[in-house]
């Protein structure tokens with residue numbers, strides 16, 4: 001499989017490493033920043049260009065879009081229009097409206113299109129699907145996303161926003177909450193409505209970068225889900241006591257299923273853990289598939305999907321549902337500010 005990559009930043013390393021370790025070909029990398037493109041190409045022994053159009057004119061089995069969130073819409077659209085199969089980093093776009101347009105374009109084109117919600121492809125997360133079915137009628141849920149953030153980082157963010165107020169930076173809710181909302185929709189089905197939400201900001205960061213989000217959601221299945229998401233300087237909390245406190249909890253009348261996910265930066269060092277308390281058996285069962293790199297698993301499954309296999313990768317439609325929920329939570333939070 002030959003992959004071409006747009007964006008040579010932080011996350012591009014994870015993509016290139018996976019492509020290489022699976023023995024796939026990394027053809028060319030494109031980045032508007034020529035220096036970044038050249039450095040990346042030297043590191044991964046591939047060609048580079050600063051011109052995305054040039055990359056899109058070249059044959060590839062897959063084009064990966066790894067540019068900042070704000071540019072996903074225009075770059076992914078160009079890749080689909082050029083006839084490519086696409087892996088677009090998450091969130092698919094920064095608005096439900098853009099995501100609907102992109103999903104419609106993908107549907108009309110018939111091109112394969114995947115969105116990088118790679119937490120759902122880990123074998124532990126796939127086992128969680130079975131646990132989620134065993135909880136009976138779902139009554140309640142919890143989506144928790146707390147990540148450790150040193151206090152000093154807030155000054156850096158506020159300074160950056162003061163210098164460029166139109167910066168396209170996002171906060172923890174969009175960047176990390178989107179992953180966990182994808183898991184919620186993937187395992188518990190669609191949302192009926194957002195009942196309430198509140199967002200809190202640090203000085204100088206409003207409205208670009210949220211510090212804390214709470215939301216209350218009503219699901220189509222009737223259950224109520226609480227979302228709590230934030231950056232706090234707590235470094236020893238969470239299941240592994242490393243500050244990474246991420247949890248999806250689905251509670252029904254026959255059981256409680258939990259999924260502790262992992263630090264995205266270290267997929268090769270940590271495994272998610274899925275658990276179920278089964279009321280009929282009066283037993284707790286636990287599953288841990290081991291240190292499997294989510295990003296590598298994502299590319300392995302894309303190759304399988306391109307060969308016609310049915311795989312649990314996020315589709316444009318599913319990613320659009322996440323972006324709609326994100327918009328709805330922002331809107332509910334704005335209503336609560338009044």
Ligand SMILES: NC(=O)c1ccc[n+]([C@@H]2O[C@H](COP(=O)([O-])OP(=O)(O)OC[C@H]3O[C@@H](n4cnc5c(N)ncnc54)[C@H](O)[C@@H]3O)[C@@H](O)[C@H]2O)c1
Nearest residue numbers: 007008009010011031032033036066067068069071089264
């Ligand atoms: N899956 C995950 O867990 C995960 C984790 C981190 C980041 N991400 C996602 O990866 C994406 C990139 O994040 P990052 O941290 O690598 O950002 P980054 O800022 O480190 O890198 C982005 C690169 O894209 C280039 N770029 C910007 N606009 C461009 C354009 N229009 N055309 C070509 N190049 C362009 C920039 O010059 C930069 O080198 C984001 O969407 C982010 O949400 C996903």
